[in-house]
Amino acid sequence: MEPSRRGDASYYRDDLALVHHLGFGFHAEACAPGMLRILEPVRRRHGLVVEIGCGSGLLTGYLVAAGLHVVATDASEAMLQLARSHVAGAADIRPLTLPLDPVPAADAVVGVGHALNYLDEERQVEEALAAIATALLPGGIMAIDLCDLQWGASRVNQPPRIWRAHDWVLMTEFSVPAPNRYVRVMTTFVRQDDGSWRRDDERHDNILIDTARVPELLERHGVAATVSRSFGDEELPPGLMAIVGRKIG
Numbered sequence: 001m002e003p004s005r006r007g008d009a010s011y012y013r014d015d016l017a018l019v020h021h022l023g024f025g026f027h028a029e030a031c032a033p034g035m036l037r038i039l040e041p042v043r044r045r046h047g048l049v050v051e052i053g054c055g056s057g058l059l060t061g062y063l064v065a066a067g068l069h070v071v072a073t074d075a076s077e078a079m080l081q082l083a084r085s086h087v088a089g090a091a092d093i094r095p096l097t098l099p100l101d102p103v104p105a106a107d108a109v110v111g112v113g114h115a116l117n118y119l120d121e122e123r124q125v126e127e128a129l130a131a132i133a134t135a136l137l138p139g140g141i142m143a144i145d146l147c148d149l150q151w152g153a154s155r156v157n158q159p160p161r162i163w164r165a166h167d168w169v170l171m172t173e174f175s176v177p178a179p180n181r182y183v184r185v186m187t188t189f190v191r192q193d194d195g196s197w198r199r200d201d202e203r204h205d206n207i208l209i210d211t212a213r214v215p216e217l218l219e220r221h222g223v224a225a226t227v228s229r230s231f232g233d234e235e236l237p238p239g240l241m242a243i244v245g246r247k248i249g
């Protein structure tokens with residue numbers, strides 16, 4: 001199978017997108033309360049929130065339910081289709097692939113599920129962070145999660161894992177081929193209407209970065225940011241960091 005490439009729709013094709021939607025909503029659910037607290041000033045002033053890497057709309061649903069105006073974006077058409085039915089017309093849902101596509105000007109840019117770690121090179125992650133910072137209006141807020149080098153260090157020799165539900169199975173092998181690389185080789189089986197099972201395979205190559213460098217990088221683009229272990233009271237997995245910042249100029 002061809003490895004996935006930056007901005008290539010081969011990340012999260014139909015079946016893995018569906019499996020993510022059905023089985024992996026816990027991260028967005030855990031992050032939502034902290035994210036909503038961070039976004040409260042934006043909600044009060046009826047500001048616009050741009051969500052990057054919205055996936056199937058799992059966080060989007062919480063943002064919209066809280067009364068926020070949301071433009072939810074993702075690189076995967078399969079994810080966007082799921083988001084359109086999950087959030088049912090309550091948000092503007094559109095394709096946006098970082099770092100190539102412009103990020104709309106916004107009072108907040110948010111995202112969970114480490115979309116930026118799907119880029120090929122650290123330089124592209126920096127470009128994406130710069131694009132997010134530039135999109136923020138004065139006083140605007142950013143809140144995204146990002147996998148640190150610690151993500152890989154804490155997952156060396158991670159054993160393979162199988163998740164099963166009634167209508168789907170996900171089998172994953174993990175590797176850390178370099179301190180800044182995390183690879184998942186995933187096979188999905190999804191039950192079809194006629195009772196047969198369809199197989200698909202995806203390989204996800206994540207780039208890991210030293211998140212301690214991020215505040216200085218964002219400062220160059222007018223955003224004062226901190227790196228911390230959570231958006232609120234949730235416990236993020238080891239090596240996943242919350243980057244929260246405010247546009248100061």
Ligand SMILES: C[S@@+](CC[C@H](N)C(=O)[O-])C[C@H]1O[C@@H](n2cnc3c(N)ncnc32)[C@H](O)[C@@H]1O
Pocket residue numbers: 006007011012024025027028052053054055056057058059073074075076079096097098099111112113114115116118119
């Ligand atoms: C782990 S999923 C998280 C989805 C969703 N935010 C959630 O928490 O359920 C990562 C998402 O990032 C998206 N993504 C990957 N590369 C991207 C890129 N270059 N630009 C925008 N989105 C990207 C994927 O399509 C996928 O939906």
